[in-house]
Amino acid sequence: MQTGDQNLVKKLNKSIVLEIVQKKSPVSRTDISRETGLTKATVSSLIGELIDEHFIYEIENGESKGGRKPVMLYFNQQAGFTVGVDIGVDRILGVLSDLNGNLLEQYDTELTDTAVQTVTDEVTRSIKSLCESSPDSPYGIVGAGIGVPGTVGNRGEIRFAPNLGWENVHLKETLEEIFPFPIIIENEANAGAHGEKLYGAGSEASNLVYVSVGTGIGTGIVIDGNLYRGERGFSGEMGHMSIELNGIKCTCGNIGCWELYASEHALLEQAAHLKTFETYEKVSFDDVINEASLGNGEVLTLINTIGNYLGVGVVNIINTFNPEQVIIGNRFARLEKWMTVPVERVLSQRLLPYQQKSFQLKFSSLRSLSCAIGSSAFALAHFFSKYKISIG
Numbered sequence: 035m036q037t038g039d040q041n042l043v044k045k046l047n048k049s050i051v052l053e054i055v056q057k058k059s060p061v062s063r064t065d066i067s068r069e070t071g072l073t074k075a076t077v078s079s080l081i082g083e084l085i086d087e088h089f090i091y092e093i094e095n096g097e098s099k100g101g102r103k104p105v106m107l108y109f110n111q112q113a114g115f116t117v118g119v120d121i122g123v124d125r126i127l128g129v130l131s132d133l134n135g136n137l138l139e140q141y142d143t144e145l146t147d148t149a150v151q152t153v154t155d156e157v158t159r160s161i162k163s164l165c166e167s168s169p170d171s172p173y174g175i176v177g178a179g180i181g182v183p184g185t186v187g188n189r190g191e192i193r194f195a196p197n198l199g200w201e202n203v204h205l206k207e208t209l210e211e212i213f214p215f216p217i218i219i220e221n222e223a224n225a226g227a228h229g230e231k232l233y234g235a236g237s238e239a240s241n242l243v244y245v246s247v248g249t250g251i252g253t254g255i256v257i258d259g260n261l262y263r264g265e266r267g268f269s270g271e272m273g274h275m276s277i278e279l280n281g282i283k284c285t286c287g288n289i290g291c292w293e294l295y296a297s298e299h300a301l302l303e304q305a306a307h308l309k310t311f312e313t314y315e316k317v318s319f320d321d322v323i324n325e326a327s328l329g330n331g332e333v334l335t336l337i338n339t340i341g342n343y344l345g346v347g348v349v350n351i352i353n354t355f356n357p358e359q360v361i362i363g364n365r366f367a368r369l370e371k372w373m374t375v376p377v378e379r380v381l382s383q384r385l386l387p388y389q390q391k392s393f394q395l396k397f398s399s400l401r402s403l404s405c406a407i408g409s410s411a412f413a414l415a416h417f418f419s420k421y422k423i424s425i426g
């Protein structure tokens with residue numbers, strides 16, 4: 035065996051040992067040796083390195099069956115932290131997570147405008163605030179993931195974010211000049227899909243489509259457990275599939291785009307014409323939810339109409355991907371109570387019975403945090419890629 039191979043084998047074994055402690059702690063050296071088939075000497079040597087690197091710590095505990103007390107190994111989930119930021123059109127949501135993805139802090143601020151400089155300043159402020167609230171740790175902040183509502187190239191460049199009015203923005207480079215850790219930029223729907231797959235409604239599914247319904251609509255596609263990014267990272271722009279042949283003109287250049295009929299923007303624009311809100315200067319999403327909660331018929335009818343359009347897009351998704359689940363997330367997750375009926379009705383009217391079998395319509399269980407949590411998880415995976423070998 036060549037030295038290169040030996041290093042690779044060692045890295046692989048160390049990666050497997052770390053993974054077992056992370057997923058199953060507390061475990062003993064004997065447990066790991068039994069599970070991996072590695073000798074006790076090899077396991078002890080790898081554990082020694084992982085303890086030196088602060089990823090694992092040991093505690094003497096458990097009942098002894100005579101002889102020495104068993105020493106149990108724990109994953110040090112607070113050896114470092116990651117930040118996740120969701121850039122919305124009118125607000126920024128941030129989270130601080132530990133190395134197991136547990137949520138420690140949240141940051142929420144409104145955006146007054148979407149100029150690149152304003153948003154960059156607010157994102158910088160949110161990351162700084164979350165960094166300051168993180169406990170002392172050996173690795174500190176190991177990375178930040180940022181979800182943006184637009185197309186992101188394979189090198190993290192933001193190509194086109196129509197709802198922000200951005201084209202070719204290099205936020206990654208700007209933030210990496212400010213912060214000493216890696217910045218990962220992802221499309222917000224991809225980040226949301228990743229978050230729901232890891233920690234939310236999609237944890238049991240291998241094939242799912244996450245539909246992020248906020249100001250616009252984006253989708254994140256998970257196939258065989260992995261996020262599908264497309265050839266150049268631009269997959270999932272289903273908010274711009276046409277559902278009205280002669281419909282409204284969209285900022286993307288197309289006509290009759292799905293998001294013009296089934297997004298929060300569509301809902302609020304149409305709500306502004308309702309009698310209920312005729313005295314309002316500006317109708318907010320909370321206003322609509324409040325009226326729906328009070329059983330306002332006019333508002334419920336509008337939500338029902340928007341739900342019909344949402345359902346039509348979901349039908350197209352199911353016909354294309356045959357997923358186990360479609361998860362409705364972002365702001366519209368709050369409309370679950372009223373959206374489920376119209377969307378499911380459209381599915382039952384328009385899908386063939388065999389397509390409906392075993393399919394589940396779900397709403398995001400992480401609610402508005404899917405994207406921030408998923409973005410944080412990307413930063414975490416980037417950090418661990420130095421220590422772990424992915425064999426999945």
Ligand SMILES: [Zn+2]
Pocket residue numbers: 273274284285286287288289291
């Ligand atoms: Zn469009």
